[in-house]
Amino acid sequence: MKFLQFRLYHKGSLKLAFVSLNCLLFFSPFAKIQAQIIKESTSVNNFNYSFIQLTKKQVCPSAQLLPKRIFETAKYYVYICRGDEKNSLGYYVQIYKNSSSKIIIPVSNQVGEAYFAKNTGVIYTVTPYELVVTKLTKRSSVVLREKVNSAIAADGQSLVKGCPEGNTSFVEAATKNYIVYICGRETPDTYIAVTKNGTNIITLPLQLNYNSSAKAEDSEYVAIKGKTRYLLNRKMLKVSREGRNLVKEKILYWY
Template sequence: MKILQSQLYYKGSLNLAFVCLGCLSFFSPFAKAQEQIKKESTSVNNFNNPLIQLTQKQVCPSAKLLTKRIFETVKYYIYICKGDETNPLGYYVQFSKNSGWKITLPVSNQVDEAYFAKNNGVIYTVTPYELVITKFTKRSSVVLREKVNHAIAADGQSLARGCPTGHTSFVEAATKNYIVYICGKQTPDTYVAITKNGNNIITLPLQLNYNSSQKTEDSEYIAVKGKTHYLLNRKILKVSRDGRNLVKEKVLYWH
């Protein structure tokens, strides 16, 4: 009797072992499938990102020339491709989002994160803040000026600089040559100015006597460094020293 019970116990244990192995063989492909779905989902999410989509396409003049910068405006994508022996500064590639129009030009000059390209009297300039197309005949005239909404390096890092980490941007203003941010945590307390063509930056505390209104359109912000005074309002950016204007530029947009 004991022998029979032992045999039944052994068979039951063996059957249970096979069932467990069956479970493992069932759930192992299931787990792999779930992992694959997760990967594919992540891949789809990345693919739906227009900037990621662009990096997956052949846009540079040669497959050997990788993209090192991507800029996006409302209407365009702009690539900066790595250079070669013919054009060591690289290539400027501009796509129209709407029409598919494309132009590829050698980069003629680079100043920090500002890139310049020329074509038949037209100069294309792109920075992390702005795309400007200027036509030169007897005098220069701006054909197009668009704010850059995204500017990234090949590793996906943002190229634009703005308010310090942890600060809010209360005002973003642009003139011909500068981007200015009024920053702060709970209230505006910092003035940040960046040169468009060189990405040089100056950060200063705002003076306590700046005129802040509930309507930012009516606000005026003042910062001081030594004898140099910085003033920004909706209409103008002015930098002066000893009563003499060093910079006086019209504000082109205010946000």
Template structure:
């Protein structure tokens, strides 16, 4: 328990979360301006009359909106529009954790955050897509995966976390994001070879007494000699 509290103070949620390499981040200013146009044309998207979305997300196939709530559904409404045919579904939001929104229809859950969009049924993932833009109602970018000036080189997904290896010509930063709640930590990578080179598909970041080790097979988080998180990598891009 003390170890978990220690890691929490580092800004990373190390408990089980329960409930994306291409360079889609950082989102450019052009994309932000495009999303503002999307907001301005979003009349009629939200179920409440004369209401505009407070969040807008986009994937390769969908436009997703988070709308204000009412007395019946105070957390708000989730709206998904398919780009190919403009089919729209509207669901009540049943849970919000940071910038992660969960809407449900029976056994089907729709989960959207600034990093990913998922549809699952009783814990089984039916669909998952990268979020390519995430914009607030005033047109501001919600997140950038990598530090300024760096791009996503590798994206690894585990049950609880999304990990980005960021850089340019070479790897420079480890960025870990909790899939629920989106707590985020950014740490410079450590060299694993005596000559200063990075060992292929093995990435180590150290903050204080805590080490974050990402390999093609797993993500391991250690405090001192104790491993407090070890999760299988289920997607590597």
């Protein structure tokens, strides 16, 4: 009888092991797929993930004043925190990545997505495209200018207006007041100019006779709208109408 019980118990154990093995084999591919979905989701929602990670630490003047914007450059994080009764426009918080030293200043002005903060003769300006620190003297001088690598809102959405999805950014150039993108799929075909505060954007087809040289410094792109001509090269952005310059600005950086 004991031998029979042992065989029945052993047989039941084998069945249970077989069922467990089948479940494992069934769920393993599912687990892999699920892990891949999570991985892809994290990649697609990179801005959301970054915002969650960066807001885990209290960076604003109080826990009630949560960040509504986060800008990241190579060396800094800049947070724009919500305002209160004392400072309705909010607070500018700049953190140096290497030392975590922090600057907190009330926002003094906002134009579109450009935020300005002033402190003892220095103006801090951050937009979705760059961070600029200017020292106010007899001749104002820029003491820091850094390209913003990511700019996100409280909902995790990007604030940057660049090339359309599916397009390649062949050129990204910055002047004092504009960011210009040369976009396209296989070849450059679109001119996009954005004011740094994000309030205005113009999108035009490139003229077919533009000069896109193998050497970036020799490339020149032209777009036309009515009587207005938009010209971009490595040295300048020029907007003219009937021979009269409306905009002529030096290129500060070219990617």
